[in-house]
Structure formats: structure tokens, C-alpha cells
Amino acid sequence: MVDMRFKFQVNPAKSIGIVPKIMGDLGFDEVRAILDPLGQCTFKLLRDANNHAAMRGNADISYPVGEGVAPFKEHPRSAFRYVRCHNMFTGDGGDRQGEKNAGLVDVSWNGSILQCNFERLDAVYSTFLDAGCIPFVELGFMPPELAMYAKEAHEHYQPGARDELVDFDFPNDIEDHPPAIAASPPRSHEMWGLLVRKTVTHLQERFGKDAITSWLFELWNEPDGLAFWGSEPQEYYELYERTAGIIKDIDPRLRIGGPAVAWSTQYLEGFLEHVTAQNVPVDFISCHVKGGMPGQFNHPRMDYMLDTMKKYITTIEKFDRFTTHPVPFLLDEADPFLSCVNGTRQDPVYRFRETTYYPCFVAEYYMRLLEYLETEAPEWFFLHGVYSDNLHMIDERYPFGGYRNTVTTMPVSRNLRTHEEVTCPSILSDGPMDIPPHSSHWNKYAHLVNRASLFKVYPSHPAWNEPFILVKKPIFHVYSLFQRLGPEKIEVRTTVVDDGGEKTNSEDRETGINVLATICKETKEIIVMAIYTREDSIDGDMGDLKELELSLPGKFSLDGETWRFTKALKHSLTPETCNAYSRWLNDWSQLDEIDEESMKEMLRYNKLPTTVVTPNLEGVNLDNQAEGARLPIRVQDALNLHSIITWTFRF
Structure with missing residues (x-):
């Protein structure tokens, strides 16, 4: 249920400072x-x-x-x-x-x-x-x-x-x-x-x-x-x-x-x-x-x-x-x-x-x-x-x-031990190592580690004897999103729209979306990160949606250079795109190992989806400097609870 909408107006001309x-x-x-x-x-x-x-x-x-x-x-x-x-x-x-x-x-x-x-x-x-x-x-x-x-x-x-x-x-x-x-x-x-x-x-x-x-x-x-x-x-x-x-x-x-x-x-x-x-x-x-x-x-x-x-x-x-x-x-x-x-x-x-x-x-x-x-x-x-x-x-x-x-670490069928995405350290702990050719690092450092001692505390660890794959948890992906941020912070004006009307520059950590707008002048990109979360709600509510509208000028001058919008990309870290845990819990948690089809499904979560965003350019003439700034490009979206989205606007 949507109970609140947010409008964010990005101002690339006003720098706030570095983004460490x-x-x-x-x-x-x-x-x-x-x-x-x-x-x-x-x-x-x-x-x-x-x-x-x-x-x-x-x-x-x-x-x-x-x-x-x-x-x-x-x-x-x-x-x-x-x-x-x-x-x-x-x-x-x-x-x-x-x-x-x-x-x-x-x-x-x-x-x-x-x-x-x-x-x-x-x-x-x-x-x-x-x-x-x-x-x-x-x-x-x-x-x-x-x-x-x-x-x-x-x-x-x-x-x-x-x-x-x-x-x-x-x-x-x-x-x-x-x-x-x-x-x-x-x-x-x-x-x-x-x-x-x-x-x-x-x-x-x-x-x-x-x-x-x-x-x-x-x-x-x-x-x-x-x-x-x-x-x-x-x-x-x-x-x-x-x-x-x-x-x-x-x-x-x-x-x-x-x-x-x-x-x-x-x-x-x-x-x-x-x-x-x-x-x-x-x-x-x-x-x-x-x-x-x-x-x-x-x-x-x-x-x-x-x-x-x-x-x-x-x-x-x-x-x-x-x-x-x-x-x-x-x-x-x-x-x-x-x-x-x-x-x-x-x-x-x-x-x-x-x-x-x-x-x-x-x-x-x-x-x-x-x-x-x-x-x-x-x-x-x-x-x-x-x-x-x-x-x-x-x-x-x-x-x-x-x-x-x-x-x-997720164990997979032994029939997959030579698959390029699978690591197979040992088929039998007391027998000869069965190492696929692509495991070159293991061959290189095998003499430096006593695996029996390493896994002694947890002998049932999936990586001890069985072929396995590694699946990224959602926390892995957030570091790539941080890396996308530009080195300089720019101004964002926030308007919250609810039953009581509009509230400009409102901040509400308990119910609102937090937005950080950054700029990278060398690559001519504006990168915006939006987060919707509540720390007191570990499980979240998939029906808890927040609508947002993001706007920024389609054409403007900065430091003597003209910036003209060309493309927008969206990266989504959301309960829908990073749900490997729920998939495993519902479909495979009772299995000792997964088959090739299931393995491919799990490996899909090792990449965040990237989509090309088509902003609303209605009425915007990017060939006109003044009009491009007065009638900005707009992106509309909705965030579930515990979601992060970044948009990269290229100029």
C-alpha cells in the first residue's frame, strides 16, 4: 500500500562537498x-x-x-x-x-x-x-x-x-x-x-x-x-x-x-x-x-x-x-x-x-x-x-x-564438479584430490594449508569435501553501489506528499526515503542513491511501498561546459532482485545439494540487474539551454521496504 509520495529535485549547480x-x-x-x-x-x-x-x-x-x-x-x-x-x-x-x-x-x-x-x-x-x-x-x-x-x-x-x-x-x-x-x-x-x-x-x-x-x-x-x-x-x-x-x-x-x-x-x-x-x-x-x-x-x-x-x-x-x-x-x-x-x-x-x-x-x-x-x-x-x-x-x-x-557456500551435485562455476576441492577427504584444471589457485597454495585442521571445528562445512558454488549475499552488492557514487555531493530538495499536503525539505527516517545525489565531473555523470529502510523492521513488509519522483535538468552549464542528458541506468538492490535466501528457503533448504538448473538460478543473484531508464522528457527541449533547465527530465519509481536504487544519469 502506498501511503506517501516523495519528490526529489536535484540541483547539480550547488555542491555540498566531497563524498568520502x-x-x-x-x-x-x-x-x-x-x-x-x-x-x-x-x-x-x-x-x-x-x-x-x-x-x-x-x-x-x-x-x-x-x-x-x-x-x-x-x-x-x-x-x-x-x-x-x-x-x-x-x-x-x-x-x-x-x-x-x-x-x-x-x-x-x-x-x-x-x-x-x-x-x-x-x-x-x-x-x-x-x-x-x-x-x-x-x-x-x-x-x-x-x-x-x-x-x-x-x-x-x-x-x-x-x-x-x-x-x-x-x-x-x-x-x-x-x-x-x-x-x-x-x-x-x-x-x-x-x-x-x-x-x-x-x-x-x-x-x-x-x-x-x-x-x-x-x-x-x-x-x-x-x-x-x-x-x-x-x-x-x-x-x-x-x-x-x-x-x-x-x-x-x-x-x-x-x-x-x-x-x-x-x-x-x-x-x-x-x-x-x-x-x-x-x-x-x-x-x-x-x-x-x-x-x-x-x-x-x-x-x-x-x-x-x-x-x-x-x-x-x-x-x-x-x-x-x-x-x-x-x-x-x-x-x-x-x-x-x-x-x-x-x-x-x-x-x-x-x-x-x-x-x-x-x-x-x-x-x-x-x-x-x-x-x-x-x-x-x-x-x-x-x-x-x-x-x-x-x-x-x-x-x-x-x-x-x-x-x-552452497553444495551442488557431484556430477557438476567439472563445471566452470563449480569448485571441487576434494571428493574424498582421505583420498586423492580431484581438482578441475581451472582451480589453478588451489594447485598453487595446496601445500600451505592443512584442510583437516582448517575445517576441524565445522566438519560438515559445505566446502570441506563437496563441490560447491559461492552465492553473493545482498550485503556484497551494496559496496558496488557505494562505488558508483560520485566524489562530490550536490543539493537535493525533498518534498513529501501525503494526505496532509506537501511538505518541502521534510526528513522522516522512520517512514521516509533517504536520498544522496552525487556528481562526477570527469565522467559527466550524476548518480543518485535512494534508500528506504527501517531498522526496527528486520523482516519488512513487501506491501510497504513508497512512490518517488526524481527530477533534474536535462541540459545545463557547469564550469564552462555544457551538460546534455544522453542516457540513464538503474541498479536495484531490492527484496525482489536479491531474494536468493527466500528462494533457497522455499525450494532447496531440505536438499543436500542442488542440480544444474537450480545452480544457474542461484548464480543469477551474483549480479544486480541493470536496466535502462527512459525518463519523462515530455515538453523538454534539450537543444534549448534555458528550457532544458526549466522543464527537467523526470523519473518515477516505487521502493519496497529495505530497498536501495541508484540511478546513473549520463550527459
């Missing part, structure tokens, strides 16, 4: 999974999205930063930008989630030589770069050979060992427990520094000294949580100081930051006090926000995420160093709800991760962030990235299971 590319960064735990066919196929989808990404202009956009801070650029050519992952140094036992979260660097110490095998690390970062993404280097967690609370670290002499300086009773405090080891401080700061130096210099040699200056380096993840850091805050602050000093000694151009806190403003304040007092380099400040968790709220809360961010900003404002010489602020985990390991079988609320509710929530959150940056943010504040911790490949252990991933 802050959405498009991803993160996850299971780094070794990238070396598996599952991970290689996932990053192939990311690579394809980046290779076909819309161009936001031909030049990288640089943003101002404080004196002495390396410039940050937008990198406008990728739908997916930075990739941040945990467990670089974690031992084979993994972290709090077991062996599936084992790390990338094999570390050994014999009392005189620190040896590091970087083969897995090189393969993973090469996969990032091959996909057009930039590595975000999270230095952590602690390898057993260096961990204060691991027996391996006490088998040999370590220079600078601090056994007598910490609250530690050897051997009674030794824990043969991988999560405790991963969260342990180092037995020797000197040994940790040597590990950092060897790792960074190796990255320079392998990928290029100049190339890695565009990467970001961060110490640890959420040290304010016991799951990740098993020591005092001061211990983390001092470890950061030593780590930052080593990285800057290797190359002052490299960028190091932190503290990647989960929630504690007190921890953030202590960190900023320490780095200020000791004049420690900080190239960016990183923090995390979540929209709550089941039991706390019955749906994700945008205001909760924004309020948490504002508390961080208030804390940073206490320090003149960061307001007079600002550094970028990163939300390097920003997710609607906590828990990557829980899905719909643990709590039905997580079904929102399979529907268009999720991308609409993210898009609306982006709109709210832009509004905050325009109207409330302090002058010194610069938001560089909003990362979604949304690539948990092994945790996605059932098709459309509600886990935190951009794609889902």
Missing part, C-alpha cells in the same frame, strides 16, 4: 582460509567486483592530515579497498575459536636465531593485492615461541626476558591453552621487536619499499578485551611504543596506529595519554563500534553505533596533539550486531544477514555518518574508513546460515 569513500573495507579472523579453494573463490569474486567497479574519477583524492603525518588517499578505483585480518603470528593451535584461526607466520627460536617462514603470509597478501585490495597489517597475536605464558618461550634463553619484572610464577603460570597464549604479552620486548623488524623488512623485500607505504600497520586487536589481551593496559601501551619506534626506524613513511579498542573509552584515553607523554608516533586512531547484540536489543541499533563513535571523539578531544595536528580516525570494525560464529541456528535474529535489511542498514548508516560529518563533527575530525568484519568464510558453515560473510 569510507565504506568498502573488510576484515575477518580465518586467515589461512584464504589459501583454501573456499578463500581463493571468495577473493576471485572481490577481484571481479573491483575489476568492474565504476570509476569515481581518474585521480586519487587526498585528504588533509596533521603536520608530519603521511597523507591518506581515497583510492577511488576499488569497490573493496583495505582488508584487515587477525592472527598474523598466532600459533597452530589458533585463538579463542580454535585451529581454524591459526596464523600465517611460522616462528621458531633456538636461543640464538629467530627464524620466520613467511610463505603463507606472502600468499595471503598476494591474494589481497591480486584482488585489487590493500593489506591492513594487524601485528598480532603472540606466537607461542615468544609468549610469556607459553612453555615454548621458556625452553631457550631470550635476551631481555622479563620473567622477574612481571607478575609471573614459572612454571605454575604456564598455560598449554592456545587462546591464553595468543593473548599473552611477550616474554621479551627485544624478541618481539626482532619479530616485527624481520616481518616488516620482509614485506619491503617481497612487495616493495614504496608499495607498502600505502598499507596500514596496527598493533593488536581489541586489547581492552580479555579474549585478545591477557595483561595490563600499560603493558599494551609500552608494546605499542616499541612497535611504532621499530616501524618508523625501518621507514618513516610507514603508517602505524591503534589501539583498536572494542568499547572502552578509558582504555583509549590511557593509550592517548601514553603516546602523548612519550611522543610516540600515531598515524591513525582506530576504534570499534557495534550495533548491540541479541538480548541487548531486538534489532541492530544505528544510534548505538553513532553514540559509541561520538564517545571516542570526545575522548580524543581531550588531547591538543590530536586536535591541532589531527590524524585519521578509523572504525576498523563497525558491524550491526556482534558475533561472527553465531547464525540463525543459534538465534533467529541473525536472518537479517541474508536479506536486503543488512545492506540497507549499512547504507543508511553511511548516510547518517555523512550527515554527522557535515553538521556535527569537530573541524579536526577526519573519518578515513568504516570496516565491516564480514569475511568469516569458515564460520559460514551452512548455506544462508546467518553468519557474518558477504557470500554463502
Whole structure:
């Protein structure tokens, strides 16, 4: 039922400011999974999205930063930008989630030589770069050979060992427990520094000294949580100081930051006090926000995420160093709800991760962030990235299971194992590998991953033994829509028409459509994004329609050039175009595998439909400059709840 109509008048002559590319960064735990066919196929989808990404202009956009801070650029050519992952140094036992979260660097110490095998690390970062993404280097967690609370670290002499300086009773405090080891401080700061130096210099040699200056380096993840850091805050602050000093000694151009806190403003304040007092380099400040968790709220809360961010900003404002010489602020985990390991079988609320509710929530959150940056943010504040911790490949252990991933894994008939769209890692787990010729990446990295260990936690995972395909969830597509936006925001005048008449420039987040109009002068395009969503309605109502009319001049002058309308394209992320979850639920959820016809149906959802729009040009003479502006082109449409539509008007 249509209860309200919206009119949006776009004014390309009035610029509002830049449209920062802050959405498009991803993160996850299971780094070794990238070396598996599952991970290689996932990053192939990311690579394809980046290779076909819309161009936001031909030049990288640089943003101002404080004196002495390396410039940050937008990198406008990728739908997916930075990739941040945990467990670089974690031992084979993994972290709090077991062996599936084992790390990338094999570390050994014999009392005189620190040896590091970087083969897995090189393969993973090469996969990032091959996909057009930039590595975000999270230095952590602690390898057993260096961990204060691991027996391996006490088998040999370590220079600078601090056994007598910490609250530690050897051997009674030794824990043969991988999560405790991963969260342990180092037995020797000197040994940790040597590990950092060897790792960074190796990255320079392998990928290029100049190339890695565009990467970001961060110490640890959420040290304010016991799951990740098993020591005092001061211990983390001092470890950061030593780590930052080593990285800057290797190359002052490299960028190091932190503290990647989960929630504690007190921890953030202590960190900023320490780095200020000791004049420690900080190239960016990183923090995390979540929209709550089941039991706390019955749906994700945008205001909760924004309020948490504002508390961080208030804390940073206490320090003149960061307001007079600002550094970028990163939300390097920003997710609607906590828990990557829980899905719909643990709590039905997580079904929102399979529907268009999720991308609409993210898009609306982006709109709210832009509004905050325009109207409330302090002058010194610069938001560089909003990362979604949304690539948990092994945790996605059932098709459309509600886990935190951009794609889902669906088993198909073994008769399809040589199909070009199918990946077949192994027909029998204890037998010879049956690998189609097109699985070249799997052949390349097969020796670097123990698949039995990787899938040990979830042995029924569809990608373990069976042929499978990857199906994009709706959340995957929203990043391509963000990429379509132009780098400059332009004015939109809004009129709401209901039973009470017309209301100009009305805003109503509970019942209205949110519109963002942008322009790309280099490509001569105007791109408009419209979102209709309500965060308190996870399931939505397919009968809840909003009508809209979009108008803009068909011909106008801008910066001395004439713009004349030629074509309009529409991309739709709606419950009708992205309903793979409901199709699976209704037709195939009771099947162990799907056949070829069903597989083709599911793969259809890996592309958003693009349609050519025919605007209403009645009475518009595009050969007449004045008349083209006075009688604009018009597009009429209707949005269901939890829908995003972008229109690209080419001139």
C-alpha cells in the first residue's frame, strides 16, 4: 500500500562537498582460509567486483592530515579497498575459536636465531593485492615461541626476558591453552621487536619499499578485551611504543596506529595519554563500534553505533596533539550486531544477514555518518574508513546460515564438479584430490594449508569435501553501489506528499526515503542513491511501498561546459532482485545439494540487474539551454521496504 509520495529535485549547480569513500573495507579472523579453494573463490569474486567497479574519477583524492603525518588517499578505483585480518603470528593451535584461526607466520627460536617462514603470509597478501585490495597489517597475536605464558618461550634463553619484572610464577603460570597464549604479552620486548623488524623488512623485500607505504600497520586487536589481551593496559601501551619506534626506524613513511579498542573509552584515553607523554608516533586512531547484540536489543541499533563513535571523539578531544595536528580516525570494525560464529541456528535474529535489511542498514548508516560529518563533527575530525568484519568464510558453515560473510557456500551435485562455476576441492577427504584444471589457485597454495585442521571445528562445512558454488549475499552488492557514487555531493530538495499536503525539505527516517545525489565531473555523470529502510523492521513488509519522483535538468552549464542528458541506468538492490535466501528457503533448504538448473538460478543473484531508464522528457527541449533547465527530465519509481536504487544519469 502506498501511503506517501516523495519528490526529489536535484540541483547539480550547488555542491555540498566531497563524498568520502569510507565504506568498502573488510576484515575477518580465518586467515589461512584464504589459501583454501573456499578463500581463493571468495577473493576471485572481490577481484571481479573491483575489476568492474565504476570509476569515481581518474585521480586519487587526498585528504588533509596533521603536520608530519603521511597523507591518506581515497583510492577511488576499488569497490573493496583495505582488508584487515587477525592472527598474523598466532600459533597452530589458533585463538579463542580454535585451529581454524591459526596464523600465517611460522616462528621458531633456538636461543640464538629467530627464524620466520613467511610463505603463507606472502600468499595471503598476494591474494589481497591480486584482488585489487590493500593489506591492513594487524601485528598480532603472540606466537607461542615468544609468549610469556607459553612453555615454548621458556625452553631457550631470550635476551631481555622479563620473567622477574612481571607478575609471573614459572612454571605454575604456564598455560598449554592456545587462546591464553595468543593473548599473552611477550616474554621479551627485544624478541618481539626482532619479530616485527624481520616481518616488516620482509614485506619491503617481497612487495616493495614504496608499495607498502600505502598499507596500514596496527598493533593488536581489541586489547581492552580479555579474549585478545591477557595483561595490563600499560603493558599494551609500552608494546605499542616499541612497535611504532621499530616501524618508523625501518621507514618513516610507514603508517602505524591503534589501539583498536572494542568499547572502552578509558582504555583509549590511557593509550592517548601514553603516546602523548612519550611522543610516540600515531598515524591513525582506530576504534570499534557495534550495533548491540541479541538480548541487548531486538534489532541492530544505528544510534548505538553513532553514540559509541561520538564517545571516542570526545575522548580524543581531550588531547591538543590530536586536535591541532589531527590524524585519521578509523572504525576498523563497525558491524550491526556482534558475533561472527553465531547464525540463525543459534538465534533467529541473525536472518537479517541474508536479506536486503543488512545492506540497507549499512547504507543508511553511511548516510547518517555523512550527515554527522557535515553538521556535527569537530573541524579536526577526519573519518578515513568504516570496516565491516564480514569475511568469516569458515564460520559460514551452512548455506544462508546467518553468519557474518558477504557470500554463502552452497553444495551442488557431484556430477557438476567439472563445471566452470563449480569448485571441487576434494571428493574424498582421505583420498586423492580431484581438482578441475581451472582451480589453478588451489594447485598453487595446496601445500600451505592443512584442510583437516582448517575445517576441524565445522566438519560438515559445505566446502570441506563437496563441490560447491559461492552465492553473493545482498550485503556484497551494496559496496558496488557505494562505488558508483560520485566524489562530490550536490543539493537535493525533498518534498513529501501525503494526505496532509506537501511538505518541502521534510526528513522522516522512520517512514521516509533517504536520498544522496552525487556528481562526477570527469565522467559527466550524476548518480543518485535512494534508500528506504527501517531498522526496527528486520523482516519488512513487501506491501510497504513508497512512490518517488526524481527530477533534474536535462541540459545545463557547469564550469564552462555544457551538460546534455544522453542516457540513464538503474541498479536495484531490492527484496525482489536479491531474494536468493527466500528462494533457497522455499525450494532447496531440505536438499543436500542442488542440480544444474537450480545452480544457474542461484548464480543469477551474483549480479544486480541493470536496466535502462527512459525518463519523462515530455515538453523538454534539450537543444534549448534555458528550457532544458526549466522543464527537467523526470523519473518515477516505487521502493519496497529495505530497498536501495541508484540511478546513473549520463550527459
